[in-house]
Amino acid sequence: MLNRREFLQILATASAAGMSLPAFASSDAGAEALYDIPKFGNVSLLHFTDCHAQLLPIHFREPSVNIGLGDARGRAPHLVGEHLLKAFGVKPGTAEAHAFTYLDFEAAARTYGKVGGFAHLSTLVKRMKASRPGALLLDGGDTWQGSATALWTNAQDMVDACKLLGVDVMTAHWEFTYGEKRVQEIIEKDLKGHIDFVAQNVRTTDFEDPVFPSHVIKQINGVPVAIIGQAFPYTPIANPRYMVANWSFGIRDEDLQKVVDEVRGKGAQVVVVLSHNGMDVDIKMASRVSGVDAIMGGHTHDGVPQPVMVRNAKGTTLVSNAGSNGKFLGVLDFDVKNGKVADFRYRLLPVFSNLLPADKAMQAYIDKVRSPFKARLEETLAITEGLLYRRGNFNGTFDQLILDAMMEVKGAEIGFSPGFRWGTSILGGQAITREHVMDQTAITYPYTTLTDMSGEMIKTVLEDVCDNLFNPDPYYQQGGDMVRVGGLEYTCDPMADMGKRIVDMRLNGKPIDAKKTYKVAGWAPVAEGAKGEPIWEVVETWLKANKTVSPRKANLPRLVGMDGNPGMA
Structure with a gap:
């Protein structure tokens, strides 16, 4: 050695x-x-x-947010964009810069093609x-x-x-x-x-x-x-x-x-x-x-x-x-x-x-293995006007689409979607097919839920997932990225102590009341016996009703103490 x-x-x-x-x-x-x-x-x-x-x-867009804290700050893999290019000597504007970063993603994707x-x-x-x-x-x-x-x-x-x-x-x-x-x-x-x-x-x-x-x-x-x-x-x-x-x-x-x-x-x-x-x-x-x-x-x-x-x-x-x-x-x-x-x-x-x-x-x-499913996979459900992607510590635009669809179809005030890292990207102007939806949702426990949840419990959920992501000891980082959140706005301090990272939670501009109950939609429950309409059916219903999807603005938290972090755009 x-x-x-x-x-x-x-x-x-x-x-x-x-x-x-x-x-x-x-x-x-x-x-x-x-x-x-x-x-x-x-x-x-x-x-x-x-x-x-x-x-x-x-197409697959690399993250613009991959925050590293403590010893991990400024060290691979917590480098995005120009920071990554500089660290590894990759020339900007090249195909390799496109492969390794999110920079000019849509234009580069159209230039260099699929991967x-x-x-x-x-x-x-x-x-x-x-x-x-x-x-x-x-x-x-x-x-x-x-x-x-x-x-x-x-x-x-x-x-x-x-x-x-x-x-x-x-x-x-x-x-x-x-x-x-x-x-x-x-x-x-x-x-x-x-x-x-x-x-x-x-x-x-x-x-x-x-x-x-x-x-x-x-x-x-x-x-x-x-x-x-x-x-x-x-x-x-x-x-x-x-x-x-x-x-x-x-x-x-x-x-x-x-x-x-x-x-x-x-x-x-x-x-x-x-x-x-x-x-x-x-x-x-x-x-x-x-x-x-x-x-x-x-x-x-x-x-x-x-x-x-x-x-x-x-x-x-x-x-x-x-x-x-x-x-x-x-x-x-x-x-x-x-x-x-x-x-x-x-x-x-x-x-x-x-x-x-x-x-x-x-x-x-x-071609052979896809043949029985080809028509079903390629059916157009809607057209997207903006880039749809999932990847990064917080919401991507495809995550946002899923949240928007789920909250509307389920009649929820707030939506939670898992912090999964997998899922392909779609360029603006392209069709959203059934295959694209399945690329974001194809799991063996796809059930959607609608739960009455107290403000206190909502904070507990966010704090728990946030600790999985930002615990200073990597051995306690036990999941994916941060749970994607719809409707709810909040501030996150990744460097705060456990239980104190999530503050100033608001719904429609009003502070979340710890004792009040809110309707929260979610999917992918890990509990045995969970039931509910599969998430892909919920999203498909919403897409077919809308036909054209306007650009999604990702609901991102306000971050504290992250200025200058090379893991952020």
């Missing part, structure tokens, strides 16, 4: 070689400039994560594997959920797509929302002999027995490489507990250290953790667990051009995160000499569908 000095020397060498990404050109020459990465070393790992079942190319798509990703994977014999493809999870076809096929479309893509090892999070039985069925019937499903931190609730293998050791060009799985540690908190009633989760640093020591004892010369912790959690974990060469992470959807290097008791671990929605492929090359990593190179490649031709076999599969 590299020590800190060696890592810093490597980073300096990479910077001197020009870590900034090449300019875009809509030609074969442009593709060569972007994707012709010289082979390096003797061990290569390819990594994608959080694709959320997006088989087709899409991702499994057929285009497959072409890039095959290209990288051809130049890097023995390379492994790692899937960081959140792969089987996030689209209509994934929901309607009970994840089968994505399972088969990943086998065709050539995934070697995977871990999980939203996969678990299909339930224990379905997950085990897929592993036994579909993945066995094809994809290793690893998760060291999932145990049975009765005797704490491992549910899944903790790791797999693969030979790459004669080098033993251990891949250890780290599933999302807070699955039973962020998602319904009853779906994984017999399994317990957690970060389990001590157990991870034991697995690292075990695989090193078995002769592993490279140790990589395939994680779905979220990047801040991975950074803390890297400081506490020794012997890991790299953590290839997911969950927080952060497209980070270069790894963060974290010092620990016995050396340094690089921590990367490969974005979301299939729009990036991470390429990590190690040079292993004398039984340890001596050097590395890393690139996070944007997957531009205009530059990468569709792989014929994958495209044929996608």
